[in-house]
Amino acid sequence: MVEKFDAIVIGAGPSGNAATYTLAKQGLKVLQLERGEYPGAKNVQGGIMYAHELEKIIPDFRDDCPTERHIIEQRVWLLGDDSYVGTNYRSESFNSDKPNRYTIIRANIDKWWGEQIRKVGGLQICETTVTELIRDPSGKVIGVRTDREGGEIHADVVIMADGVNALLAKRAGLQTEAAPENVALAVKEILFIDPELIQQRFGIKEDEGVVIEIMGKVTKGMVGTAFLYTNKESLTIGIGCLISDFKNGDCPPYKMLEDLKNHPVIKPLIEGAEMKEYAAHMIPEGGYKAVPQLYGDGWLVVGDAAHFNNAAHREGSNLAMASGRMAAETVIELKAAGKGYTAANLAAYKKKLDDSFIMKDLKKYRELPGIMHGNKQFFGAYPDEITSAVHNWFTVDSVDKKTKEKQIMKSFIKRRSVMGLVGDAIKLVRAVR
Amino acid sequence: MNMMVKVEEKLYQNRYIVDESRPHIQIKSEEACKSCDKQACTFCCPAACYSKNETGGVTLVTDGCLECGTCRVVCQDKANIAWDYPRGGYGISYKFG
Numbered sequence: 411m412v413e414k415f416d417a418i419v420i421g422a423g424p425s426g427n428a429a430t431y432t433l434a435k436q437g438l439k440v441l442q443l444e445r446g447e448y449p450g451a452k453n454v455q456g457g458i459m460y461a462h463e464l465e466k467i468i469p470d471f472r473d474d475c476p477t478e479r480h481i482i483e484q485r486v487w488l489l490g491d492d493s494y495v496g497t498n499y500r501s502e503s504f505n506s507d508k509p510n511r512y513t514i515i516r517a518n519i520d521k522w523w524g525e526q527i528r529k530v531g532g533l534q535i536c537e538t539t540v541t542e543l544i545r546d547p548s549g550k551v552i553g554v555r556t557d558r559e560g561g562e563i564h565a566d567v568v569i570m571a572d573g574v575n576a577l578l579a580k581r582a583g584l585q586t587e588a589a590p591e592n593v594a595l596a597v598k599e600i601l602f603i604d605p606e607l608i609q610q611r612f613g614i615k616e617d618e619g620v621v622i623e624i625m626g627k628v629t630k631g632m633v634g635t636a637f638l639y640t641n642k643e644s645l646t647i648g649i650g651c652l653i654s655d656f657k658n659g660d661c662p663p664y665k666m667l668e669d670l671k672n673h674p675v676i677k678p679l680i681e682g683a684e685m686k687e688y689a690a691h692m693i694p695e696g697g698y699k700a701v702p703q704l705y706g707d708g709w710l711v712v713g714d715a716a717h718f719n720n721a722a723h724r725e726g727s728n729l730a731m732a733s734g735r736m737a738a739e740t741v742i743e744l745k746a747a748g749k750g751y752t753a754a755n756l757a758a759y760k761k762k763l764d765d766s767f768i769m770k771d772l773k774k775y776r777e778l779p780g781i782m783h784g785n786k787q788f789f790g791a792y793p794d795e796i797t798s799a800v801h802n803w804f805t806v807d808s809v810d811k812k813t814k815e816k817q818i819m820k821s822f823i824k825r826r827s828v829m830g831l832v833g834d835a836i837k838l839v840r841a842v843r
Numbered sequence: 844m845n846m847m848v849k850v851e852e853k854l855y856q857n858r859y860i861v862d863e864s865r866p867h868i869q870i871k872s873e874e875a876c877k878s879c880d881k882q883a884c885t886f887c888c889p890a891a892c893y894s895k896n897e898t899g900g901v902t903l904v905t906d907g908c909l910e911c912g913t914c915r916v917v918c919q920d921k922a923n924i925a926w927d928y929p930r931g932g933y934g935i936s937y938k939f940g
Contacts (some may be wrong), residue, residue: 445928447860451936452910516940537932557930575912577928587919595913597889599853600939644939653916657883664889668848687939688853690889690909692916 415441417741418554418565420540420578422449424727425713426571427523428467428734434532436742441563442532443556445539450520452573454691456598456637456648458621459514460728467735468526472508476518478641479619480509483612489626490797492674505618513619513639513646515600543568543582543709550752551582551708567751568709569737571730574692576702576715584709585702588717590654591783592696594634597663598648599671601683605643611679612640623724624649626797628670630661631790633782635724636670638679645680647671650693652783663690693726694719698776704763705756710737718768722775722842729768736762778841785837791825792834850891854907862933866905868892868914868926875923876901884914884924909935 419430422444430442446452458481464471482504487496504510527534544553544562553564570578574593579585605616612620624636634651649663649670656663670676694700694717701717704710712718713730720729740759741751749755763769782788799818809817822831870876877899884893890907893914915926928934 445931447932447936453940539928539931656887657917662886664850665848687856690911692912
């Protein structure tokens with residue numbers, strides 16, 4: 411006899427965990443399947459975790475959730491060949507009882523999630539790869555097939571939280587392969603180092619953290635960004651670019667990462683640290699226009715598998731948790747109302763998403779991915795021109811300031827032309843309006 | 844800066860549970876690789892699982908695979924890569940992620 415659940419959740423990342431926990435807490439019989447050796451074994455995140463969405467699901471998460479440092483300072487750096495120009499925002503008020511952002515180590519958080527799920531009666535099974543969705547003759551999803559012996563499991567509804575590759579939806583014809591310009595590849599390393607050194611180099615106390623978001627020459631003109639985050643006893647450094655750009659270039663991602671680590675302004679910050687893991691992961695970057703069908707008869711898709719990522723603000727895990735929670739709440743509400751999980755009824759999930767920051771933010775930035783992809787000057791020419799301009803401005807060499815202004819303006823115009831500059835300004839406004 | 848980067852040294856730090864003789868990714872047709880002028884998989888894969896070989900084709904060794912999916916996305920116009928996840932419990936096992 412095939413075992414039957416109220417709901418099956420595929421994947422133990424932020425979206426799957428949020429969905430499973432929410433369902434189990436309301437007393438539904440829920441099974442979460444994870445292909446990794448343990449929860450988190452297949453997951454990669456920068457990572458910054460935003461508290462607000464987690465708080466909605468587990469209000470007292472701070473009691474035992476193994477976060478790293480709460481962020482008190484955010485830096486944004488534009489790198490030149492041997493320089494950076496940037497902004498910092500630091501505030502003592504980020505040292506509150508309930509900080510808003512934390513650096514995290516993904517695997518630690520996912521193990522903690524596993525414990526929380528067990529506490530509310532959810533069943534999480536690892537080392538099990540789901541190979542396909544099971545559908546009845548009408549096409550309704552009624553369960554999943556796994557790579558375990560006799561691994562057929564049935565449920566009233568299946569929530570796909572299987573991450574950016576979204577193999578199950580693709581195999582079932584519910585999604586198409588992501589275009590190379592709609593996904594980025596990011597690589598990162600975790601570097602262990604004496605916490606005292608972290609505190610000295612970044613000017614912070616124990617538990618306080620700094621994050622640096624980076625653009626510029628290190629991506630070699632490709633559309634991409636890099637980052638450096640402070641954990642308790644380690645630093646995380648990474649870089650990612652659109653796959654379409656990696657494909658048209660000839661620089662392997664690990665070479666790009668190595669060049670970042672050796673950049674003259676980065677190197678002193680990570681000096682002496684010991685590399686303990688190298689990871690790679692794809693990131694959905696296509697935004698609003700790349701969001702696939704989100705529900706159908708007997709199924710919902712959440713998190714990265716639904717292409718929920720706000721590239722402009724580097725938010726992903728909060729969209730994942732929020733979408734997981736909304737999917738679960740939709741299922742709970744339909745069950746309570748005695749309604750079936752038909753596509754028409756599950757459309758309530760899409761309504762929740764549309765009414766939330768998830769779709770509102772993705773919609774606001776709907777033009778951004780296309781504009782960035784088609785205008786490489788934002789990642790090549792501008793970082794170059796801006797760092798050179800600042801360098802010129804701060805070099806005191808008896809050239810009068812008016813002449814310096816002219817030199818800078820001339821350099822920008824030579825690179826982009828007057829119309830080019832005006833056009834770029836319009837494009838930027840369109841991209842973020 | 845023109846230095847060689849040894850990705851093997853990076854991968855060496857990782858924990859893998861290798862499913863002996865059951866590669867989860869396969870090249871469908873050797874010939875299709877030979878006729879691919881870009882062979883982008885050989886420089887896009889973050890674990891350097893793909894390398895150009897003497898016959899003009901591409902050799903795939905999945906042992907260091909990070910299961911990111913980049914090769915599948917890169918090769919979608921040729922659709923010459925059969926991409927699957929490893930069996931449950933096998934493959935990359937991130938300690939930190």
